[in-house]
Amino acid sequence: xxxxxxxxxxxxxxxxxxxxxxxxxxxxxxxxxxxxxxxxxxxxxxxxxxxxxxxxxxxxxxxxxxxxxxxxxxxxxxxxxxxxxxxxxxxxxxxxxxxxxxxxxxxxxxxxxxxxxxxxxxxxxxxxxxxxxxxxxxxxxxxxxxxxxxxxxxxxxxxxxxxxxxxxxxxxxxxxxxxxxxxxxxxxxxxxxxxxxxxxxxxxxxxxxxxxxxxxxxxxxxxxxxxxxxxxxxxxxxxxxxxxxxxxxxxxxxxxxxxxxxxxxxxxxxxxxxxxxxxxxxxxxxxxxxxxxxxxxxxxxxxxxxxxxxxxxxxxxxxxxxxxxxxxxxxxxxxxxxxxxxxxxxxxxxxxxxxxxxxxxxxxxx
Amino acid sequence: xxxxxxxxxxxxxxxxxxxxxxxxxxxxxxxxxxxxxxxxxxxxxxxxxxxxxxxxxxxxxxxxxxxxxxxxxxxxxxxxxxxxxxxxxxxxxxxxxxxxxxxxxxxxxxxxxxxxxxxxxxxxxxxxxxxxxxxxxxxxxxxxxxxxxxxxxxxxxxxxxxxxxxxxxxxxxxxxxxxxxxxxxxxxxxxxxxxxxxxxxxxxxxxxxxxxxxxxxxxxxxxxxxxxxxxxxxxxxxxxxxxxxxxxxxxxxxxxxxxxxxxxxxxxxxxxxxxxxxxxxxxxxxx
Amino acid sequence: xxxxxxxxxxxxxxxxxxxxxxxxxxxxxxxxxxxxxxxxxxxxxxxxxxxxxxxxxxxxxxxxxxxxxxxxxxxxxxxxxxxxxxxxxxxxxxxxxxxxxxxxxxxxxxxxxxxxxxxxxxxxxxxxxxxxxxxxxxxxxxxxxxxxxxxxxxxxxxxxxxxxxxxxxxxxxxxxxxxxxxxxxxxxxxxxxxxxxxxxxxxxxxxxxxxxxxxxxxxxxxxxxxxxxxxxxxxxxxxxxxxxxxxxxxxxxxxxxxxxxxxxxxxxxxxxxxxxxxxxxxxxxxxx
Numbered sequence: 001x002x003x004x005x006x007x008x009x010x011x012x013x014x015x016x017x018x019x020x021x022x023x024x025x026x027x028x029x030x031x032x033x034x035x036x037x038x039x040x041x042x043x044x045x046x047x048x049x050x051x052x053x054x055x056x057x058x059x060x061x062x063x064x065x066x067x068x069x070x071x072x073x074x075x076x077x078x079x080x081x082x083x084x085x086x087x088x089x090x091x092x093x094x095x096x097x098x099x100x101x102x103x104x105x106x107x108x109x110x111x112x113x114x115x116x117x118x119x120x121x122x123x124x125x126x127x128x129x130x131x132x133x134x135x136x137x138x139x140x141x142x143x144x145x146x147x148x149x150x151x152x153x154x155x156x157x158x159x160x161x162x163x164x165x166x167x168x169x170x171x172x173x174x175x176x177x178x179x180x181x182x183x184x185x186x187x188x189x190x191x192x193x194x195x196x197x198x199x200x201x202x203x204x205x206x207x208x209x210x211x212x213x214x215x216x217x218x219x220x221x222x223x224x225x226x227x228x229x230x231x232x233x234x235x236x237x238x239x240x241x242x243x244x245x246x247x248x249x250x251x252x253x254x255x256x257x258x259x260x261x262x263x264x265x266x267x268x269x270x271x272x273x274x275x276x277x278x279x280x281x282x283x284x285x286x287x288x289x290x291x292x293x294x295x296x297x298x299x300x301x302x303x304x305x306x307x308x309x310x311x312x313x314x315x316x317x318x319x320x321x322x323x324x325x326x327x328x329x330x331x332x333x334x335x336x337x338x339x340x341x342x343x344x345x346x347x348x349x350x351x352x353x354x355x356x357x358x359x360x361x362x363x364x365x366x
Numbered sequence: 367x368x369x370x371x372x373x374x375x376x377x378x379x380x381x382x383x384x385x386x387x388x389x390x391x392x393x394x395x396x397x398x399x400x401x402x403x404x405x406x407x408x409x410x411x412x413x414x415x416x417x418x419x420x421x422x423x424x425x426x427x428x429x430x431x432x433x434x435x436x437x438x439x440x441x442x443x444x445x446x447x448x449x450x451x452x453x454x455x456x457x458x459x460x461x462x463x464x465x466x467x468x469x470x471x472x473x474x475x476x477x478x479x480x481x482x483x484x485x486x487x488x489x490x491x492x493x494x495x496x497x498x499x500x501x502x503x504x505x506x507x508x509x510x511x512x513x514x515x516x517x518x519x520x521x522x523x524x525x526x527x528x529x530x531x532x533x534x535x536x537x538x539x540x541x542x543x544x545x546x547x548x549x550x551x552x553x554x555x556x557x558x559x560x561x562x563x564x565x566x567x568x569x570x571x572x573x574x575x576x577x578x579x580x581x582x583x584x585x586x587x588x589x590x591x592x593x594x595x596x597x598x599x600x601x602x603x604x605x606x607x608x609x610x611x612x613x614x615x616x617x618x619x620x621x622x623x624x625x626x627x628x629x630x631x632x633x634x635x636x637x638x639x640x641x642x643x644x645x646x647x648x649x650x651x652x653x
Numbered sequence: 654x655x656x657x658x659x660x661x662x663x664x665x666x667x668x669x670x671x672x673x674x675x676x677x678x679x680x681x682x683x684x685x686x687x688x689x690x691x692x693x694x695x696x697x698x699x700x701x702x703x704x705x706x707x708x709x710x711x712x713x714x715x716x717x718x719x720x721x722x723x724x725x726x727x728x729x730x731x732x733x734x735x736x737x738x739x740x741x742x743x744x745x746x747x748x749x750x751x752x753x754x755x756x757x758x759x760x761x762x763x764x765x766x767x768x769x770x771x772x773x774x775x776x777x778x779x780x781x782x783x784x785x786x787x788x789x790x791x792x793x794x795x796x797x798x799x800x801x802x803x804x805x806x807x808x809x810x811x812x813x814x815x816x817x818x819x820x821x822x823x824x825x826x827x828x829x830x831x832x833x834x835x836x837x838x839x840x841x842x843x844x845x846x847x848x849x850x851x852x853x854x855x856x857x858x859x860x861x862x863x864x865x866x867x868x869x870x871x872x873x874x875x876x877x878x879x880x881x882x883x884x885x886x887x888x889x890x891x892x893x894x895x896x897x898x899x900x901x902x903x904x905x906x907x908x909x910x911x912x913x914x915x916x917x918x919x920x921x922x923x924x925x926x927x928x929x930x931x932x933x934x935x936x937x938x939x940x941x
Contacts, residue, residue, distance in 0.1 A: 052549055072552040079553045085546035088650040089568040098564070099554035132650060150555065379758035380766060383751055387773045390813045394788025395780060401791070448696045455689025463927075465696075470923045471916070472700060477881045478898045479912040483703040486710040486909055493706035526703070529696070587781030590881035594898055604783050611787050611886055619791075626784045633779045 003028040003186050004049070004154055009058035011044055018044045020210045022058070026203075029184040031177070033197040036207035037233070042190045045207075046156055049188060050079050062153060077154040078147030082162060084139045086131040092118070092142050093127035099150035117145040120179060137168040144176065148183070155180065155187040161196065173200055194234045198222060206230045228351040231276040238277040238320050240348065244269050250345070255315025259292035262345040275348040279309070282322035284333075287342030296320070298337045308332065312341055395630075402623035414624035422601050423625060430603040433517055434585035437524040442578035444525075445532025452533075453540045466537065469530035476527045481594035484523045488514045515596050523591060528581050535580065539573040539647075572647035576640045583636035587629070603629055704916065711909035720906040730911065733896035740808070740892070741877035744815040745870045748823050751816070753866075756827040757858060760836055774824040777817060782882040789814055790886060807887050814883050819873040826872075830865030831858075864929055871926045875919050 002025035009022040019041040026032050034042035047053045049060060051072030060068045067075055078099075086095050094101075096117055097110040105113075118124050121141040131139055140160055147155060157176070161169040177200050180187050191197050197204050198218040206213040206221060206229070214221055214230045225231035232239070242252035247265040251258060252273075267273045286293050299319055300311040307323045308330065314320060322341060324330065333339055405411045418424070452462045475483075487494050488506065492514075498504040506512045513519060543566055551561040589604035598605050607629065610622030711720045724730050759767050777785070793800040793810055800806030836858060843853045859866070881894035889895060897915065901908040 050549075050553060052552075072549070073555050073557060075553075076555075077553070079550070081546045081550060083544070083546055085544065085550040087547060087550070087565050087569075089565065098551070098556070101564075102551075102554060102556040102560050130650070146550075146554070376758070376762040377766065379762060380755050380770065383755040383770065384773070386751055386813075386816070387776075390789070390817045391773070391776055391780070391785070393792050394785060395776075396788075397792045398784065398788045444692075444696075447692045451686075451689035451692040451696075455686045455692070457686075457689050457693060461693065465693075467923055467927050468700070470926075471920045474875050474879055474919055474923075475916060477879055478894055478901065479879070479915050480703075482897070482901050482908050482912050483707045487703045487706035493709055494702065526700070529699075583778070587783070589781070589783045590885075590894070594881070594901065604781065607783055607787060608882075608886070611783075611790060622787070626787055629784055630780060633781065637775075637779055 002026055003030075003063055004188075005059075005061040006045070006049070007059050007061070009045065009048060009060070010056045011041070011048060011053060012056045017210050019048075019055075022212060024205060024212075024215065026186055026188070028186055031180055031187045031189065031200060031202045033189045033191060033201040033204045034207060035191060035194060035197040035204050035234070036213075037192055039209075040207040041210040042192075042205075042207050043158055046158055046188060046190050049154070050077055050156055051075050076150075076152050077156055078150070078152035079156040080140070080143045080147050080158065080160045082159045084131075084136075084143045086139055086142055086146070088131050090130075091127065092123065092129050092131070092134070095131070095142055096146045096149050098146065103150060113149055114145075117149050120148075120182075121145045121175070136164050137172055140164065140172060141175075144179070148179075148185070153186065155185050157187065157189045159190055159192065162191075162193070169196075176200070198234070204234075206233065208233070225276070225349070228274070228276070231349065231351060236279055236321060238279065238282070239351070240275040240277060240318060240320070241272050242275055244271050244273060254294070254318055255296075257294050257314070259294065260345045261292075261348045261350075263348070263350055265350060274351040276351050277320070277343060277348045279321045279323045281347035282320060282341050282343045284310075284322070284324065284339065284341060286340055287344075291342040291344055292347075293340060293342045294320070295338065295340055298333045298335050298339055301332055301335070312339055398623045398626045398630075401620060402627045404620055404623075406618065406620065411620075414618075414620040415627075417618075417621050418624055418628060423606065423621075426601045426603045426606040427628065429517060429601055430586055433520055433524065433602065434582045436521050437528045437585045438578045438582035440521070441525055441528025441581050442532050442574060445529045445577075445581075446536055446574060448529060449533045449536045449540055453537060454543075465533065469533045473527045473530040473534060476588065477590035478594045480523060480526055481591050484514060484519075484526075484595070488512075488519070488522070515599065517600060520592050520595060520600060520602075523595060524585055524588065528585065531581060531584060532577055535577045536570075536573060539570055543569065569647075569650070572643045572650075576643035576647070579636055579640045579643070583633055583640075586632060586636070704913070707909045707912050707916075711906060711913060714906050720910040724907050724910045724914070727907075729896060733891050733893045736889075736891040737878050737893035740812055740815065741874045743812050744819060744877055745873050747812060748816045748819045748873065749827075749866065749870075752820070752823045752827055753859070753862070754854070756824060756831055757836065757854065760828070760831050761840060771824070774820040777821055782818070782880075783886075785814060785817065786883040786886045789883075801887065807889060811884060811887055811889050811892070814887075815873075815877055815880070818876060818880075818883075819869070822872050823869040826865040826869035827862060830862040834858075834861045867929045868926050871922045871929075875922045878915065878918060878922075 004024075004026040006022055006024045009019060010017070011019040022041075022045055024032070034045060036042050044053060048055050051067070051070060055068060058068070059066055062075070062077075087098065090098070093111075093114050097114045100110045100113060114127065115124075118127060121144055123138060123141055123145070126134070126138065126142070131142070134142065143160070160176070161172055164172065173196055189197070189200060198221075201218055203215060203217055204221050205215050208229045213227050214225065216224075221230060222234050225234060231237055240254055242254045242259075244265060244267050245251040245253050245258060246269055247267060250261045250263070250265050252261060252265070252275075253259070261275065265273065294312075294314055296312040296314040298310060299313040302309045302311075303326070306326055308326050309321060309323050310333070312320050312322065320341060402414050403410050403412070405413060418427075448465070451457060452465045484492075486492055489495065490507075495506050498506060504510065514522075547565055547569075548561060551565050556564070587604065589608060592600065592602055593605055593608065598609070603625065607622060607625050610619070610625065712718075714720055755770060759770050789810055790801060792798060793806070794802070800810055839857055839861070840853055843857045848857070878893055880892070881898060884892035884895045885898065890899065893915065897908060897911050900911060
């Protein structure tokens with residue numbers, strides 16, 4: 001039996017279905033992310049684990065015990081809120097020690113524990129400060145220390161970094177992961193930022209419109225997305241509409257140009273299917289023996305720092321994005337220039353039979 | 367690049383405002399201030415302020431202070447409870463808007479109509495008076511020793527605008543109690559009582575205190591209600607000053623001005639204390 | 654009754670309408686608290702009983718509507734309503750004429766004078782009505798400003814004093830309204846399109862301030878209607894509050910009728926403000 005189990009969880013708000021058929025078994029010490037766009041139900045599910053919402057159906061078990069209906073102040077889970085929610089009338093030390101104070105621990109014990117935790121989050125001297133005197137990143141660390149002080153069994157984080165600057169976000173998320181590893185605490189992390197989810201998690205739960213799209217390791221979710229939504233939400237993606245020339249040998253064509261893919265094609269000749277192709281699979285030029293080659297014109301060149309992102313128009317409505325590492329010797333192509341790109345036959349994935357509308361996906365990818 | 371320095375006369379735009387303020391506010395108040403330092407012959411003196419401790423004046427101020435304290439604390443306490451009840455007490459949400467609108471009306475219902483309404487309620491022929499007598503044989507005056515035309519009566523009437531004032535002013539503060547604080551405290555294991563004791567009430571205390579101070583000032587400066595109610599028989603500061611205006615008292619205008627100054631000083635202290643408490647609570651909540 | 658400090662209560666209503674309310678969903682109580690109901694009912698009883706008593710009193714004469722018919726037929730009643738109404742309108746316009754340009758100017762041209770202006774507008778909170786009228790009478794019944802001797806002079810003094818009383822909420826309303834519409838950008842846009850100052854104020858600023866202006870106006874109206882202290886000391890017997898007081902000293906049942914009518918009128922004004930305010934909240938939030 002797993003440490004944290006959600007079985008058949010549903011949540012309805014009147015006629016609105018916020019979460020449908022959510023199942024998850026998380027192991028002790030595992031770092032699981034809920035990833036998805038706004039309104040997908042990830043925060044609602046987190047709040048059900050915390051006890052602020054009661055599931056309409058389903059059960060939540062923690063270390064074997066059923067906590068589905070237990071009030072939030074008796075669940076022994078620690079939550080870090082998106083807005084930090086530090087108590088403004090208390091200084092940092094009192095905030096961190098609050099969980100212990102309400103459990104009636106002796107004050108010298110509280111003091112010691114608070115000191116330990118402030119050290120853990122690198123805020124050792126900040127005890128006497130008040131929240132309004134701290135920066136956003138510091139407040140978030142206090143919130144983390146506060147949630148961990150009473151040694152909860154599970155740590156919940158609700159988009160804790162979304163209000164912070166990009167640089168702080170990156171360094172703070174690494175700190176969070178390091179602390180989590182050090183303490184070995186089971187953690188559920190809600191975010192809409194796929195980079196965060198990919199870099200932090202042992203496993204990711206990708207959600208959309210209240211349902212789970214896919215659960216897997218970051219590697220699996222990124223490289224082997226099982227649905228069009230996952231493919232488009234996680235990482236950038238090219239979606240190619242391709243006409244089937246011959247399904248048995250995987251021959252397809254786009255814009256009059258033929259190419260092959262190695263994955264099985266179920267549609268019949270003449271039908272159109274959607275392919276997912278990662279930019280990093282595409283290279284300039286004709287590539288190694290056996291690669292597919294397509295000709296097109298340069299639609300856009302964007303310099304993004306360490307990489308250069310190019311968009312190549314194969315035919316009207318079909319634009320392929322590819323990334324090239326930036327180096328000083330690089331000669332960037334001109335707009336409207338004719339150009340050749342290539343990708344391996346193993347590159348494209350066939351998206352599910354219910355295709356994501358191309359326009360939507362391209363918009364997402366931009 | 368040439369920088370042209372032209373004398374700015376931008377402040378001219380606010381001259382009408384300040385002119386009017388001087389005419390309608392500055393001059394009258396200035397007159398009172400200066401007059402309080404003058405005796406009947408026009409010489410400068412502090413005698414007026416010394417005279418504040420004579421006659422019925424100390425009693426008047428003390429009565430005002432007593433009434434204001436009672437209605438500030440009582441009004442603040444029950445007003446807070448009422449605000450809590452409609453905002454956070456789990457009552458249907460239309461009740462909140464109804465109570466807020468009514469509070470807006472009731473806090474305005476002071477003065478003559480209010481006094482009259484309570485005469486009709488608790489006066490000698492009042493509805494409640496008769497009800498108590500007819501149903502329980504209780505006479506307000508004989509058995510309960512109560513008359514409306516007393517300090518207690520004034521206090522009861524004053525509550526009618528003190529409660530709503532508290533509700534209106536404390537409502538935003540209650541709204542400002544963020545949901546996450548409650549959730550965070552629950553998450554950390556606190557009961558409802560612990561949440562209120564350690565988080566909510568401490569956060570609200572500056573606002574509550576500040577508003578009570580405001581209520582004090584409100585009551586202290588009120589005149590029409592008490593005058594209509596008691597005809598001036600109960601000695602309070604504003605009525606005493608009113609008498610000075612009418613010239614009912616002895617030919618000592620300076621004394622009247624000194625009394626007015628006394629009131630202004632009290633009100634200034636009130637406003638300063640309120641502002642200080644407001645700043646303090648805003649600083650906490652700024653994040 | 655002082656129009657002063659308790660005006661902050663009115664500011665309270667206004668503040669909650671002119672600012673978008675923070676997204677507080679209230680606290681989800683899992684039970685409709687019994688304690689809350691008890692408190693509410695106690696409050697309702699305290700507030701309603703006097704009104705009921707007044708109503709009942711007004712119906713005591715025979716026939717039951719006699720008090721009301723007497724009042725409505727009394728020329729003094731309609732006269733005083735008309736008088737107070739007129740005074741209110743004049744006060745509102747005068748107050749707006751002073752406040753709107755001033756608030757506009759402070760925001761745009763002389764922000765460093767803001768504290769001075771705000772201090773002045775908050776004076777009614779420090780100077781109760783009775784003290785203000787004390788000073789006004791002393792200054793303006795002596796040479797060289799002998800205004801209190803004439804009817805017109807006293808009326809003018811009344812309006813002027815009421816304008817002062819209206820400052821706190823008028824200024825607050827207009828100022829908040831200006832803040833919400835980002836008056837600086839609007840003005841600069843209008844100027845770049847070639848508009849002159851009068852046109853800017855009339856065509857650009859005022860229409861966007863409609864809600865704030867209306868709220869301020871109705872609040873001022875409610876104050877003027879209920880005011881007694883200043884009017885009585887200025888011997889303005891036609892003022893509604895003074896009329897009611899005199900009535901209360903002379904008659905038994907008519908005052909009850911008038912009290913209720915005045916309560917009803919104030920209630921009406923407040924509902925109108927609430928309705929105006931509701932509309933504004935939507936646009937203010939949307940503009941953000």
